[in-house]
Amino acid sequence: MAMPRLRFLGGRGFLFYFYLVLIVLLGVSPVFASSESPKDTGSSIGCGCTSRREASGHLETPSDSISLAKQAAAKYSKEANVVDQEIAEDYRPRLEKRTNQMVLIPGGVFTMGTDNPGIPQDGEGPARKVHVKQFYMDTYEVTNAEFERFVRATGYTTEVAAAPWWLPVKAASWKHPEGPDSNITKRMDHPVVHISWNNAVAYCTWAGKRLPTETEWEYACRGGLENRLFPWGNKLQPKGQHYTNIWQGDFPYHNTADDGYTNTAPVTVFPPNGYGLFNMVGNVWEWTSDWWTVHHTTDELENPMGPPSGTDKVKKGGSYMCHKSYCYRYRCVARSQNTPDSSASNLGFRCAADVLPGYLR
Numbered sequence: 001m002a003m004p005r006l007r008f009l010g011g012r013g014f015l016f017y018f019y020l021v022l023i024v025l026l027g028v029s030p031v032f033a034s035s036e037s038p039k040d041t042g043s044s045i046g047c048g049c050t051s052r053r054e055a056s057g058h059l060e061t062p063s064d065s066i067s068l069a070k071q072a073a074a075k076y077s078k079e080a081n082v083v084d085q086e087i088a089e090d091y092r093p094r095l096e097k098r099t100n101q102m103v104l105i106p107g108g109v110f111t112m113g114t115d116n117p118g119i120p121q122d123g124e125g126p127a128r129k130v131h132v133k134q135f136y137m138d139t140y141e142v143t144n145a146e147f148e149r150f151v152r153a154t155g156y157t158t159e160v161a162a163a164p165w166w167l168p169v170k171a172a173s174w175k176h177p178e179g180p181d182s183n184i185t186k187r188m189d190h191p192v193v194h195i196s197w198n199n200a201v202a203y204c205t206w207a208g209k210r211l212p213t214e215t216e217w218e219y220a221c222r223g224g225l226e227n228r229l230f231p232w233g234n235k236l237q238p239k240g241q242h243y244t245n246i247w248q249g250d251f252p253y254h255n256t257a258d259d260g261y262t263n264t265a266p267v268t269v270f271p272p273n274g275y276g277l278f279n280m281v282g283n284v285w286e287w288t289s290d291w292w293t294v295h296h297t298t299d300e301l302e303n304p305m306g307p308p309s310g311t312d313k314v315k316k317g318g319s320y321m322c323h324k325s326y327c328y329r330y331r332c333v334a335r336s337q338n339t340p341d342s343s344a345s346n347l348g349f350r351c352a353a354d355v356l357p358g359y360l361r
Contacts, residue, residue, distance in 0.1 A: 099140040099189070099267055100207070102353060102360055103276045105220050107134040111227055112218055113296060114333045123294025124333050131302040132219045137212060138350035140267035140278050141191035141286065142203065144184045147174065150203050158199045159341075177345045189266040191284045191348040197313045197340035200287045200349040208359075209351035213305050214290040214314045214335070216352055221281065221317070221332040223274030229331045231273035231280050243270055244282030246330050251323035264320060264346075281317045281330040284348035290314040292337040312337035319346035 109131050117124035150156060158174055171180040174194045177187075184190070195203075197211075204210050212220070223231045230236065232243050242259040249256035260269075265283055272278045290306030292314050306314065314337055318330030329336055338347070 147192040208357035212352035
């Protein structure tokens with residue numbers, strides 16, 4: 001099988017080639033995207049933005065849902081913006097605890113998208129009113145530990161086809177994110193990566209869950225807040241504190257890791273949003289169930305599920321490789337896409353469900 005070819009995109013292609021050379025010379029771990037199949041595997045450098053196209057509970061009444069949403073939003077907004085207050089609480093549970101818990105997201109109405117898009121060509125607009133029924137969402141991104149449970153229980157083997165816009169790195173996989181000489185031994189509480197959309201669906205089905213729709217994902221990301229850039233408000237670093245794992249410094253040459261991480265971070269770090277969800281932006285991209293389109297109606301809709309078909313699937317949230325100068329997609333409305341058989345070392349997922357699985361009750 002022929003190896004996928006690197007497609008240079010003018011200045012950007014040169015930048016990423018120069019970045020690769022620096023990685024080789026300095027021994028820095030880059031970000032990779034994988035192409036794992038019986039005959040060939042591969043991975044890539046980049047922020048994961050496609051270069052082809054620039055708890056348990058039951059709420060009795062709608063008023064209960066609205067009240068809970070408002071309370072969550074008010075609590076989180078207040079905590080994120082208290083003057084001269086540092087993040088003192090340790091949000092991280094003990095490592096021996098499972099991270100497959102789910103949170104009940106109350107139904108409601110919110111403004112999806114924006115009329116002031118940060119990246120217009122991604123189809124971030126227009127702003128439109130959307131009704132969402134209550135559902136459950138994973139508190140955390142699926143970790144290496146949780147995915148390993150699935151693999152051991154089922155014998156599942158991940159597979160993805162070669163993605164032609166990525167630079168291949170042989171033998172990268174979820175167990176070896178940076179290639180055959182790497183491992184996840186000390187990253188079991190980090191999000192699993194190199195997971196294609198097909199792989200994510202297989203895991204969610206096994207767990208009695210499903211992938212969230214793009215609407216559900218964006219609604220959950222906002223944590224009860226309306227028309228805000230991030231899950232906690234409009235300031236990236238409220239009172240100088242880091243709330244997400246993204247690239248700091250001069251992209252793509254030097255990541256200062258001011259947030260504490262140059263690669264993925266444990267799924268339990270950084271404060272949760274108003275609904276109690278961790279790392280909804282940054283860390284790793286997250287798959288949704290929707291097919292990709294950049295054309296959206298302004299009509300008021302109820303529980304939209306995206307187009308009936310397509311070639312790419314929507315991913316949300318951005319990743320640790322995102323920087324405002326290149327990939328300003330660590331915002332709730334931001335979006336990007338990949339083919340269902342693509343994977344990357346900054347691409348993971350979390351699950352949703354209509355009904356809480358019995359084993360979590």
